[in-house]
Amino acid sequence: MNRIMTALLVCVALFILLGTACSSSGGNGRQVAITQTDDGCTPQSVQAASGEKLTFKIENQGKKDHEFEGVNGTKVPEVEVPAGHTRTVDYTAPKQAGTTQQIKCYIPNGSTTLITVTVGS
Amino acid sequence: MLFSFLVTLREGVEIALVITILLGYLRSTGQRRYFRAIWLGIGVAAAICLAVGTGLEVASRELDSQVVEGFEGFTMLFAVALLTAMAFWMKRQSRGISAELRAQVDQALGAGSVAALVLLAASSVGREGLETTLFLFAGSTTAGAGVGFVLGGVLGFVVAAFIGIGIYHGSSRIPLKPFFTISGVVVIVLAAGLASNGLAHLHESGLLPNLGARPWDTDALIASTSTLGQFLNTLLGYDSAPALSQIVLYWSYLIVVAAAFLFLPTAAPAARRTPQRTVSSPGRS
Numbered sequence: 477m478n479r480i481m482t483a484l485l486v487c488v489a490l491f492i493l494l495g496t497a498c499s500s501s502g503g504n505g506r507q508v509a510i511t512q513t514d515d516g517c518t519p520q521s522v523q524a525a526s527g528e529k530l531t532f533k534i535e536n537q538g539k540k541d542h543e544f545e546g547v548n549g550t551k552v553p554e555v556e557v558p559a560g561h562t563r564t565v566d567y568t569a570p571k572q573a574g575t576t577q578q579i580k581c582y583i584p585n586g587s588t589t590l591i592t593v594t595v596g597s
Numbered sequence: 598m599l600f601s602f603l604v605t606l607r608e609g610v611e612i613a614l615v616i617t618i619l620l621g622y623l624r625s626t627g628q629r630r631y632f633r634a635i636w637l638g639i640g641v642a643a644a645i646c647l648a649v650g651t652g653l654e655v656a657s658r659e660l661d662s663q664v665v666e667g668f669e670g671f672t673m674l675f676a677v678a679l680l681t682a683m684a685f686w687m688k689r690q691s692r693g694i695s696a697e698l699r700a701q702v703d704q705a706l707g708a709g710s711v712a713a714l715v716l717l718a719a720s721s722v723g724r725e726g727l728e729t730t731l732f733l734f735a736g737s738t739t740a741g742a743g744v745g746f747v748l749g750g751v752l753g754f755v756v757a758a759f760i761g762i763g764i765y766h767g768s769s770r771i772p773l774k775p776f777f778t779i780s781g782v783v784v785i786v787l788a789a790g791l792a793s794n795g796l797a798h799l800h801e802s803g804l805l806p807n808l809g810a811r812p813w814d815t816d817a818l819i820a821s822t823s824t825l826g827q828f829l830n831t832l833l834g835y836d837s838a839p840a841l842s843q844i845v846l847y848w849s850y851l852i853v854v855a856a857a858f859l860f861l862p863t864a865a866p867a868a869r870r871t872p873q874r875t876v877s878s879p880g881r882s
Contacts, residue, residue: 561814
């Protein structure tokens with residue numbers, strides 16, 4: 477019976493190792509600064525090269541917490557940027573030139589800015 | 598991945614235990630012909646759970662993202678309440694559950710109704726199954742859920758199934774009491790994280806405008822969006838800049854519930870020993 481408990485513990489330990497080994501904190505793309513205030517986010521449009529890796533550095537200068545997330549299929553993980561804090565998010569632009577993608581930058585029940593990423597050649 | 602594994606392992610063993618009790622009782626009373634009814638009930642329960650899970654997932658995809666936040670927030674807090682109740686229920690019933698289920702099998706068969714037996718299997722397995730569904734759904738919303746999450750869940754069920762087979766054949770004597778105590782604590786830790794995440798989701802939905810000050814920010818150390826950050830978020834409710842209300846809720850829940858779970862005495866045996874008491878309902882006729 478101890479053997480089973482040991483096996484379970486080993487399983488759990490393995491998972492923890494797997495979980496931490498796979499982690500990468502990122503931040504290795506071209507840095508794009510996003511500024512948030514209580515009135516919205518700037519800039520509203522971002523240019524990216526085909527397949528380019530970007531790292532959004534989002535600084536919330538307002539007094540309210542902001543949300544930052546990809547919409548309509550844009551692969552930007554949702555991140556909360558509390559008032560007065562800064563967050564970084566990685567993003568890889570699509571390969572196809574001319575594609576536009578959207579990121580929603582908003583205060584819940586408050587101002588909303590749609591940031592458009594346009595893929596150049 | 599670890600989250601879903603731990604959840605399905607724990608819940609899976611609970612389900613396996615219920616099934617073994619039902620099948621084992623039929624076997625020991627020479628009524629193997631009713632096995633099919635039990636399996637049918639399990640099938641019904643599984644189908645219902647899958648339907649509910651799919652419904653939750655579809656609903657959360659269809660809705661507007663801000664509404665989803667609120668929906669997820671409430672689901673998480675509801676899951677926390679349910680999980681807490683179930684952890685205590687499991688502790689209290691760990692010995693009584695077997696006698697109770699057997700009595701119910703007798704009752705179903707006494708009524709000469711196979712349908713009642715199917716229903717018994719469906720409801721007793723379904724209850725655990727729905728709990729699992731809700732738990733997994735609440736966890737998947739923060740997990741950056743992908744293949745790993747599904748894989749962990751499947752693996753947990755597989756291990757639980759082997760444990761169940763072991764119990765049924767009596768070939769392995771799994772120390773169930775320590776298992777349920779340890780996994781109960783694990784559930785409480787996961788639930789504390791869900792509670793804190795639930796608050797964050799309600800805040801993100803705009804329902805809770807202010808969660809209070811944020812005393813620290815460890816995002817530079819472990820970013821919320823990093824794999825490690827998300828891993829710790831689902832497992833321990835890690836938030837790189839938690840608000841005061843999240844911190845208070847997390848720690849007070851963890852300390853109070855874990856202490857109660859570990860140190861409160863189980864219910865007196867006398868209370869358990871009265872299965873199938875016909876509840877008279879005064880004032881209603």
